[in-house]
Amino acid sequence: MATPAENADLIIRDIHATVADKEILRGVNLEIRKGETHALMGPNGSGKSTLANVIMGHPSYKVTQGEIIFKGHNILELSPDKRARMGLFLAFQYPSSVPGVTLSNFLRSAYAARKEGYDPAKPETATGAAPKKKSLNPTEFRKLLQSKMEILKVDNTFLSRYLNEGFSGGEKKRAEILQMAILQPEIAVLDETDSGLDIDALRIVAEGVNALRGPNMGSLIITHYQRLLNYITPDIVHVMFKGQIIRTGGRELALELEEKGYAWLTGESEDAA
Numbered sequence: 016m017a018t019p020a021e022n023a024d025l026i027i028r029d030i031h032a033t034v035a036d037k038e039i040l041r042g043v044n045l046e047i048r049k050g051e052t053h054a055l056m057g058p059n060g061s062g063k064s065t066l067a068n069v070i071m072g073h074p075s076y077k078v079t080q081g082e083i084i085f086k087g088h089n090i091l092e093l094s095p096d097k098r099a100r101m102g103l104f105l106a107f108q109y110p111s112s113v114p115g116v117t118l119s120n121f122l123r124s125a126y127a128a129r130k131e132g133y134d135p136a137k138p139e140t141a142t143g144a145a146p147k148k149k150s151l152n153p154t155e156f157r158k159l160l161q162s163k164m165e166i167l168k169v170d171n172t173f174l175s176r177y178l179n180e181g182f183s184g185g186e187k188k189r190a191e192i193l194q195m196a197i198l199q200p201e202i203a204v205l206d207e208t209d210s211g212l213d214i215d216a217l218r219i220v221a222e223g224v225n226a227l228r229g230p231n232m233g234s235l236i237i238t239h240y241q242r243l244l245n246y247i248t249p250d251i252v253h254v255m256f257k258g259q260i261i262r263t264g265g266r267e268l269a270l271e272l273e274e275k276g277y278a279w280l281t282g283e284s285e286d287a288a
C-alpha cells in the first residue's frame with residue numbers, strides 16, 4: 016500500500032482521539048523514519064502522552080478519525096502486543112512492578128515475542144498467545160543480553176531481581192532501556208514528560224537512547240522540558256498544543272523554547288512551563 020511518497024516508517028495522519036468522551040487529539044500529523052530522532056514538546060495537558068498511548072493502542076484512548084501507518088500497514092485495529100511484535104516500543108513514564116517475574120525472565124519472553132514478530136499481511140499466523148519456547152535460542156539470547164548490558168553498564172545481579180519491585184527511579188529507567196535494547200524496536204516512543212526524573216535518571220535514558228541510536232531505529236522523545244535534549248540531540252522538534260502540532264523545526268526550536276517558554280507560540284499568557 017505504501018507509495019514512494021509515503022515511505023516513512025511511522026505515519027500519523029490526521030489523528031483525532033478522545034479520552035473519556037473528551038476530544039484530546041484534534042488532527043495530529045507526524046512522520047518518523049528509522050534513523051531519525053524526533054522530540055515532541057509542549058505545555059502540560061497538550062496531549063503528548065495521549066499521542067504516545069494512541070500510537071501504542073492503549074484501550075482507554077479512542078481514535079475517532081485518521082490513521083496510523085506502521086511499515087505500510089494501518090495498525091489502528093491491532094492490539095498493543097501485535098504492535099510491539101512489529102517493532103513499536105513505548106517506554107512508560109511509570110512502569111509497573113511485576114512481583115515473581117525476574118527481569119531476566121521478563122526480557123527473555125519479551126525477546127521471544129518480538130522475534131516471533133507479527134505480520135499484518137498474515138494475521139492468521141499469530142495467535143497473540145505466549146511465544147513458543149523453541150523460537151528462542153538460549154545462547155543467542157545470552158549473548159545479546161550480555162552485549163546490551165555492557166553497552167548500558169547494567170550489573171549482572173540486576174537480572175535476578177523481580178521486575179521493578181523495589182527498583183529506584185534510576186533502576187526502573189535502566190530496566191526499561193535494557194528492554195528497549197533487547198527488543199530492538201524500529202520506532203521507539205519515550206514519554207518523559209513529567210518533572211519526576213532526576214538528573215541521574217535523565218542521563219540513563221539519554222545514554223541508553225544515544226547508545227541505541229542508529230540507522231535501524233527511529234525515536235520520538237516526549238518531553239516537557241528541554242533539559243533532556245541537552246543529552247539527546249533531536250533531528251526534528253515538534254511542539255504540541257491543544258491536541259495539534261503547531262510548530263516543527265530543528266533542534267534550535269527546543270533552545271528557543273527553553274529561552275522564551277511556550278507562550279510566544281501558543282499565544283496564551285505564560286503557562287507553568
Ligand SMILES: Nc1ncnc2c1ncn2[C@@H]1O[C@H](COP(=O)(O)OP(=O)(O)O)[C@@H](O)[C@H]1O
Binds near residue numbers: 035039058059061066
Ligand atoms: N485517562 C485519562 N482520563 C481522562 N482524561 C485524560 C486521560 N488522559 C489524559 N487526559 C486528559 O487529556 C488531556 C491531555 O493530557 P496528556 O495527553 O496527558 O497531556 P500531556 O502529556 O501533554 O501533558 C488533559 O486534559 C488530560 O486531563
Ligand SMILES: [Mg+2]
Binds near residue numbers: 063064208209
Ligand atoms: Mg504527559
